[in-house]
Structure formats: C-alpha cells, structure tokens
Amino acid sequence: MSQPSLFFITGKGGVGKSTTAALIAKHHANLGKRVLLVEIGDSSYYSMLFKKPIAFDPVEVSSNLFVSHWQWFRCLKEYVTHVIKIETVTNLFFENAVMKSIIQVAPGLPEIALLGKFTSSIRHVGPSMPYDIVVMDAHSTGHALSMLRAPKGLFETIGFGPLGDHSKGIHDTMMDSELVKYITVCLPEELPVTETVEFTETLKTEFKIESEVWLNKVLPIQADAETIDQWQETAATDDVKKAANYIQGQVQKQKTSFEILEKTDRLHKIIYYRSLDGEAINWLSNLEKESKDV
Amino acid sequence: MFSLLSSHKLILSVGTGGVGKTTVSASLAVAAAMAGKKVLVVTIDPSKRLKTALGLDDLGTDITKVNLEAKGELYASLLDPKKIFDSFIKKNAKNPELCEKIFANKLYQNISSLLAGSQEFTSLEFVLEAYESNRFDLIILDTPPSQHAIDFLRAPQRFYHLFDDKVVSWFQTNGDIGFLAKIVHSGTKKATAVLERLVGKGFLTEIYEFFSLVGSLAGTIQRRSIEAQNLLSSPEAAFCLVSSFDPIKTVEAKELYRLLKREGYSLRAVVMNRAFPFIENTDSMPKDFLAVYNDLAERFKEQKLLQRSMLEEIAGDVAYLSIPEQDFEISSLEALKTLSQSIFI
Numbered sequence: 001m002s003q004p005s006l007f008f009i010t011g012k013g014g015v016g017k018s019t020t021a022a023l024i025a026k027h028h029a030n031l032g033k034r035v036l037l038v039e040i041g042d043s044s045y046y047s048m049l050f051k052k053p054i055a056f057d058p059v060e061v062s063s064n065l066f067v068s069h070w071q072w073f074r075c076l077k078e079y080v081t082h083v084i085k086i087e088t089v090t091n092l093f094f095e096n097a098v099m100k101s102i103i104q105v106a107p108g109l110p111e112i113a114l115l116g117k118f119t120s121s122i123r124h125v126g127p128s129m130p131y132d133i134v135v136m137d138a139h140s141t142g143h144a145l146s147m148l149r150a151p152k153g154l155f156e157t158i159g160f161g162p163l164g165d166h167s168k169g170i171h172d173t174m175m176d177s178e179l180v181k182y183i184t185v186c187l188p189e190e191l192p193v194t195e196t197v198e199f200t201e202t203l204k205t206e207f208k209i210e211s212e213v214w215l216n217k218v219l220p221i222q223a224d225a226e227t228i229d230q231w232q233e234t235a236a237t238d239d240v241k242k243a244a245n246y247i248q249g250q251v252q253k254q255k256t257s258f259e260i261l262e263k264t265d266r267l268h269k270i271i272y273y274r275s276l277d278g279e280a281i282n283w284l285s286n287l288e289k290e291s292k293d294v
Numbered sequence: 295m296f297s298l299l300s301s302h303k304l305i306l307s308v309g310t311g312g313v314g315k316t317t318v319s320a321s322l323a324v325a326a327a328m329a330g331k332k333v334l335v336v337t338i339d340p341s342k343r344l345k346t347a348l349g350l351d352d353l354g355t356d357i358t359k360v361n362l363e364a365k366g367e368l369y370a371s372l373l374d375p376k377k378i379f380d381s382f383i384k385k386n387a388k389n390p391e392l393c394e395k396i397f398a399n400k401l402y403q404n405i406s407s408l409l410a411g412s413q414e415f416t417s418l419e420f421v422l423e424a425y426e427s428n429r430f431d432l433i434i435l436d437t438p439p440s441q442h443a444i445d446f447l448r449a450p451q452r453f454y455h456l457f458d459d460k461v462v463s464w465f466q467t468n469g470d471i472g473f474l475a476k477i478v479h480s481g482t483k484k485a486t487a488v489l490e491r492l493v494g495k496g497f498l499t500e501i502y503e504f505f506s507l508v509g510s511l512a513g514t515i516q517r518r519s520i521e522a523q524n525l526l527s528s529p530e531a532a533f534c535l536v537s538s539f540d541p542i543k544t545v546e547a548k549e550l551y552r553l554l555k556r557e558g559y560s561l562r563a564v565v566m567n568r569a570f571p572f573i574e575n576t577d578s579m580p581k582d583f584l585a586v587y588n589d590l591a592e593r594f595k596e597q598k599l600l601q602r603s604m605l606e607e608i609a610g611d612v613a614y615l616s617i618p619e620q621d622f623e624i625s626s627l628e629a630l631k632t633l634s635q636s637i638f639i
Contacts, residue, residue: 045542049542102505153404157404234580239572240573242571246570246619247586250619253623275541275595277596
C-alpha cells in the first residue's frame, strides 16, 4: 500500500491543530522528506510561531521543511491563470469590481480553491509542487465538513466545464485514503472527545473517510486516584489543596477521555503538554520526542 | 468585574477561537442573573458544551428561558445565521414577491450564511433587535469564533460592500433577463466571458439574479450595519477580551486590546483562562506529590511570564481576571453556577 502524501489536520478550535500539523511536518522532514506545511486562515499563525514572515511562496524554516500561507483568492487566481492561460485576461477578471463580488458569492469557491491547490500535484493540474509530503493545517471541524462537501457541491451545481471537471477530480482525490491521511486533534476532556467521536463518525458515514484521533495537551501524571485523594486530604495550605484538586481533576478527565476513545479504535497518538519557550523548531522536536504512539 | 455587569446593557466576549469565550460568556450571564438582572446570552458557536450547560436542545434557536434559580432571569439563544437572514429579508423586502424570488434563488439557498461577513452581520442584527426591544437589562454576545478576533468588527462592512452601489446598479435589470446583452464595457464583457466559461450560463444567471434581488436591500443592510456599529461604540456596550495562557494567543490578545482601545471601544475586562495552580510554598508537600507537581509546574512555567506581560499591557481601568483550570467539566447549569460564583463575586 502506498504511503499517503497529503495530510489533512483538523479538530475544534484551541486543541492545537496548528501545532500538531507542524509536528507532523517536522517529523517527515527529519526523515529526509521534502515537506510543505500549509496554513489557510485569513492571517498567518505560523509567522508568529516560526518568527518569520510566511506568505504564499514557501519559506524554509528548517532543513527540508517549507511553510506557506495560502489565501484562497490567490489560489483561485493561480488556477484561473492555468485554465485561461492568458495572464492579461485573468488579471482583468480578478480586478473587475463586479467579478470580485461575484467570486465572494460562489458557493464553496474558497474551499475548492484551497483543496484544488492542495491536490494539484496528484491531479497534475496547475504549477508543480516539488514536495514529497504536504501537510495542511485545515479548518476546524465544522468548517472542515463544509470544505470537504464543497467540491461535490460545485460539480453537482455546475456539472460541466473545467471548474466542474476539476471539482470532481478534487473530490475523488480527497476521498482516496491512499492519497490523503486525516487526523483529528482533540483535548483529553470528555466533551471535546465526545464531539470528536461524533465528527469522525460523520466523516465515516458521509465520506467513508477514516480519521485517526490524536490527543493533545495530555499531562503525564504518574499517580493513582487513591494516592491523590490522600494528597487532597492532607493538604496543609489552600494553594496546595487547589493543586491536589487540579491533579485529581486532570487524572479523571484524562481517564474518561481514554475510555471513550478506546471503544472507537481511532486513537493513534498522545502528545504531552509543554509550553512553548525558545525556538519553535526545538519545541516541536521535543514534543515529538516525548509523544507516544497508541 | 461586577461593575462590568451593572454598568452596561451589552457585553461582547471577544477573542480568537478555542480560548473559552463561550464558557466565560455563559458564566458572566449566570452571574448577572444571580445578581438580579434579566439577561440574554447569545451564542453563535454551535458547541454542544453551552447547549448542554444551558439546557438548550437542538431545536431551539429562538430566545429560550433557562431553568436557573436566581434573583433575576436568564435567557439564551443559539444563533442560526440562515434563519436570521431569512427573517431579515422577510422584514425588509419591498414586497412579498421579491421575498419569494430571493428565497427561490439557488445561490441564496446555498450561501446566505457563508457570505463573508454574513455570520457577523446576522449576529449583530439579532443583538440590535434584542436591544431595541428593551426586554433585557443585559445582553451578552459570545462572538463568532474566528482566527482573528478583529474580523468581528470589520465583517459587517465587508458584508455590505458586497452589495456596493456600483456593483448593485450594474445588476439592476428592471425585471428582464438580458444581462449579457447589456454589457457595454469591453473589460467587463471579457471578464464575464471568463466566468461563463468556468461556471456555465445557467449558473451565471442565478448569480446575477441573486445580486439584483438581494442588492435591492443593500440600503437596509448598510443602515442596520451602521446602527449596530453605533451601538458597539456607545458607552452602553463593553468588550471583554478572553485569552488563554498560550504565547501566540496572548500576542493576538494584546493586538486586539490595542486595536479596541485605539478605535474607542469600551474594553472593560481581560480574562485569561485555564490558569495552572502554582504553589507559593511547597515545604509541606509529600515527596511523591512534589515530584508530580514540579513536573507539571515546569510544563506550565511560561504562564507566569505571560500573565506578567499581559498585566503590563493593560491600563488601570480594565479589570483583569485569571480563571483557574476547573476540576470538573463545565457541562451543567450547576457547574456554570459554581464557576460564576467563585469568580464573579
């Protein structure tokens, strides 16, 4: 079975999607692969993380690891240039005020522009992307579903012509598990885990996509509930008691989370928490070293 | 913190995604209700957490009274941008025929809630209506989750610019279809040819019709956006900035702080969520407890620095609150009550 070359990272806001995507990218870069890490929001998070300006053209942040910030409008322009082939006409199209409004309104166009570029090498459409691996720090779960639905939605609405055909190609690629690996990141707490399980189920039933679940910001606490009970009872001061309560709370939350995930057979990795200090590249390497396969 | 709740009629919880805005908004609302106010908490984030905590079910998108035992009353609403936009159209369309045409348009059906800025526009419209109704002492809005919190303030302008005068007048056909024939300017003709090649003529007609129909409401959209903006800038409205102890979220929070201050909004509180319980004096702790604690404290050590740097940033008239990581899940009304009681005294 061939190794997937595209990674799609999702999860609810605040779980550490961007960090996990970067961690995966670094992991593959360390193995000697040429990796592109992509972010797609309105503003660049990775610029702040890597302390380097990240824009459309890839920036090398460490050996073999390149980072890009794709804004959908730019991806669309690149695509239209590829289809229309005459740059002056393309520019006319995009600079026209009316067209600008229309583009904003076309259903799923931003999502298709982004997924189009993400899958472009595989589909041999558009400028080449000389990477072994492309990791996308994708939208959070709700928006990710709209994103995955967009290509099919567009080719069902339009049905013919280059945009229709390409949308179908994008859809088929995204649904191919040999080409795209899906990872849903989650926190070790009951409610996020429950919602993650539901989300991964939706991916399965709606798209036949099998997503791995990775737990992030886990705390490695080597103590059982009874021992922690003792600490709570014998706490001499208020803040010591609060710390004991906190530890007990975390242990319970994590225990419940593991129990729920164990039933689904989807948990594949645990990433232990460590706050970012110093260089992001080193921090990512340390997180990776400490992480555990399940 | 209490003056925040008593001296304003509208509180907006702002901050980037995943920092706990929804929980903070709900706790503020519960605290205000416990203190005797008639409060409405409005959320757009379809997170199950708040739904569960407030006892709202999946069907409720209207204003629902929450079953809270308090001196005051608590109401909650889950925003459905599509429903709000539909009722906005119904309310403001010149006549019922126009309204029907809009609802029948394929583009409208698919994208009214996806248009850039539409979520923000509809949540502000909802809040504006609730405020104008005078039903509530206090309205708390949990703003839509966005990567860049400033989007919320900018979005309504982006939204009504879609229906900019030049664009809208271009589409007005006075009833007949013949858009393509009316194109005189060669630049636009070429651009249209490109679009037609990409999406096909049938779809193009739907697009034009959408702009023509909804465009006729552009004036109202603009007027309401301005009215909402005025409310946000008035002393009746206060902003509560929520962040977590994450270096990048803190940077984003500080940027948002400066922007809000610069543009004259009343930023009244900064909340940092999920604080680690650092211990001053560890002398009394047994060895095994100390070992676990030290390992954790080392993992969270940046929090102290981040808190210090945030406190340095904020002015004297802004309340700062650090909310400790809770031992329990905030998944019930009782949990929200406990949280709000321990924080908002």
